[in-house]
Amino acid sequence: MGGKQTVSNPLMPVAEALARLVDEVDARPAETIALSKANGRVLAENIASTRTQPPFAVSAMDGYAIRHEDLAACPAQLTVIGEAPAGHGFQGKVGTGQAVRIFTGAPLPEGADTILIQENTTRASETVTALEQPAAGAFVRPAGLDFKTGDVLLRAGRSLNYRDLALAASMNHAQLPVRRKPVVAILATGDELVPPGAEPGPDQIIASNHAGIAALVEDCGGTPLDLGISRDNPRELVSHVRRALEAKADILVTLGGASVGDHDLVQDVLGKEGMDLSFWRIAMRPGKPLMAGRLGHTKVLGLPGNPVSSLVCGLLFLKPLLSKMLGRDDQEPQFGYAVLGAPLPENDRRQDYIRAGLNLGDDGQPIASPFQKQDSSMLGLLAQSGALIVRPPHATAASAGDKVQIIRL
Numbered sequence: 001m002g003g004k005q006t007v008s009n010p011l012m013p014v015a016e017a018l019a020r021l022v023d024e025v026d027a028r029p030a031e032t033i034a035l036s037k038a039n040g041r042v043l044a045e046n047i048a049s050t051r052t053q054p055p056f057a058v059s060a061m062d063g064y065a066i067r068h069e070d071l072a073a074c075p076a077q078l079t080v081i082g083e084a085p086a087g088h089g090f091q092g093k094v095g096t097g098q099a100v101r102i103f104t105g106a107p108l109p110e111g112a113d114t115i116l117i118q119e120n121t122t123r124a125s126e127t128v129t130a131l132e133q134p135a136a137g138a139f140v141r142p143a144g145l146d147f148k149t150g151d152v153l154l155r156a157g158r159s160l161n162y163r164d165l166a167l168a169a170s171m172n173h174a175q176l177p178v179r180r181k182p183v184v185a186i187l188a189t190g191d192e193l194v195p196p197g198a199e200p201g202p203d204q205i206i207a208s209n210h211a212g213i214a215a216l217v218e219d220c221g222g223t224p225l226d227l228g229i230s231r232d233n234p235r236e237l238v239s240h241v242r243r244a245l246e247a248k249a250d251i252l253v254t255l256g257g258a259s260v261g262d263h264d265l266v267q268d269v270l271g272k273e274g275m276d277l278s279f280w281r282i283a284m285r286p287g288k289p290l291m292a293g294r295l296g297h298t299k300v301l302g303l304p305g306n307p308v309s310s311l312v313c314g315l316l317f318l319k320p321l322l323s324k325m326l327g328r329d330d331q332e333p334q335f336g337y338a339v340l341g342a343p344l345p346e347n348d349r350r351q352d353y354i355r356a357g358l359n360l361g362d363d364g365q366p367i368a369s370p371f372q373k374q375d376s377s378m379l380g381l382l383a384q385s386g387a388l389i390v391r392p393p394h395a396t397a398a399s400a401g402d403k404v405q406i407i408r409l
C-alpha cells in the first residue's frame with residue numbers, strides 16, 4: 001500500500017492527535033440571520049441590548065397603584081381616579097388618598113410607589129378599601145430590573161438555545177450574527193455496503209455509519225452533505241472526493257477503508273489527490289486507524305469503518321473540530337466522573353473508551369458498569385450505553401468502587 005506508514009510506527013496519543021487536528025483551524029465567517037432561524041446556531045459577536053427592560057416601572061400584579069404612606073393605618077379608603085391596563089398608562093398623577101386601578105404590565109402612574117393587590121381590597125363604586133398595608137414598593141418592577149441599554153447578555157461563541165432566543169428578542173434583536181455552518185461531506189467506502197432500505201446482496205451489509213455521523217454533525221451545528229457510498233476502487237473514490245471539494249466542504253469525512261488491508265484505499269487515493277497527511281493511527285480503542293489531513297481548504301478526517309469506532313471517533317474528534325470551526329465556547333465532549341461498577345484489567349498502550357451502563361447509586365453517585373463485550377462492530381451495545389469509561393494507556397487494574405473518568409452519552 002504505497003504511501004501508507006507501516007504498522008510498526010508508534011501510535012499517536014489521543015491528546016496530541018486532537019491538538020493537531022484543531023490547530024490553526026479558524027472559525028468560519030459570520031452571517032446575519034433572522035432570530036427565528038437562530039436556534040442552535042453559534043453567536044459570532046457579543047450581543048448588547050438596544051433597550052432597557054422594563055423600559056419604565058411597571059406593576060407586577062393586578063390591583064391598585066397607591067402611595068404607601070396613605071395606608072399607614074388599615075383598613076383605609078382611597079378614591080379610584082382612573083384605570084391603567086397593560087399598554088395604556090394612566091396619564092394623571094396619583095395624589096394623597098387616591099388610587100389607580102392597575103393591571104399586570106401597566107406603567108406605574110406618577111405619584112404612586114406601591115401596588116396593593118386586589119385580593120387585599122374591597123371595592124364599592126369609586127372607593128377602594130385597603131385591608132392591609134403592603135410593603136413599600138411592593139409589586140413594582142423598576143425600570144431596568146432585567147437589563148439596561150448596552151448590557152452585553154449574550155457572548156460570541158455561545159450556542160443559542162430557546163432561553164437565549166427569548167432574551168435576544170427582548171433586547172430587540174430581530175437578526176443575529178452567527179457563524180456559517182460548516183459543511184461536512186460524508187463518504188462511506190466499501191463494496192459490502194448498501195444504503196438503509198436497500199436489499200443487500202449475499203455478502204453485503206447495511207451502511208450504518210453515515211446515518212450516525214450525519215446526525216452527529218447536525219447536533220454539533222454543521223450541515224451534513226451525503227456523498228453516498230463509494231465502491232472499493234480508486235477511480236470511484238477519486239470522483240467522490242472531488243465532489244466534496246467542488247462543494248467547498250469544510251470537512252470531508254471518509255468512513256472505512258482506513259486500515260491496512262489491500263482494499264483499504266482511502267489514504268492512498270487521498271494522497272494522490274494531494275492530501276497533506278497530518279496523522280494516522282492513534283493509541284486508542286476503538287479507533288486506531290483514525291486518519292487526518294488537509295486537501296486544499298478541506299479538512300479530511302478518515303474514520304475507521306467499524307461502526308462503534310466511527311461513532312466514537314466522531315464524538316472525540318469530529319465534534320471538537322466542528323466546535324473550533326464554529327468558535328464555540330463550550331467544551332465538547334463533556335467529561336465527568338463515576339464509580340466503577342465492575343473491575344477492569346490493566347490496560348495496554350491504547351487509551352480505551354469502554355461502553356458502559358450508567359445508573360445512580362443509593363448515594364446519588366453515578367455508577368458506570370462496563371459491558372462484557374466491547375467488539376467495535378456492536379452498535380446495539382453502543383445504543384444501550386449511558387457512558388464511555390475513559391481508561392488511559394497503561395492504566396493499572398481497577399476495582400469496583402474506584403473513581404473513573406467518563407464521557408456521558
Ligand SMILES: Nc1nc2c(c(=O)[nH]1)N[C@H]1C(S)=C(S)[C@@H](COP(=O)(O)OP(=O)(O)OC[C@H]3O[C@@H](n4cnc5c(N)ncnc54)[C@H](O)[C@@H]3O)O[C@H]1N2
Nearest residue numbers: 188207208209210255256257258259264288304305306309
Ligand atoms: N491487520 C489489521 N487489520 C485491521 C487492523 C489492524 O491494525 N491490522 N485494524 C482493525 C481496526 S482496529 C479497525 S477499527 C478496522 C478499521 O478498518 P477500516 O477503517 O479500513 O474499515 P473497513 O475495513 O472498511 O471496515 C471495517 C468494518 O466496518 C464495516 N463498515 C465499514 N464501513 C461501514 C459503514 N459505513 N457502515 C457500517 N459498517 C461499515 C465493514 O463492513 C467492516 O466489517 O480495521 C481492523 N483491521
Ligand code: MOO
Nearest residue numbers: 286287288309376
Ligand atoms: O480501533 Mo478498531 O476501532 O479497535 O475496532
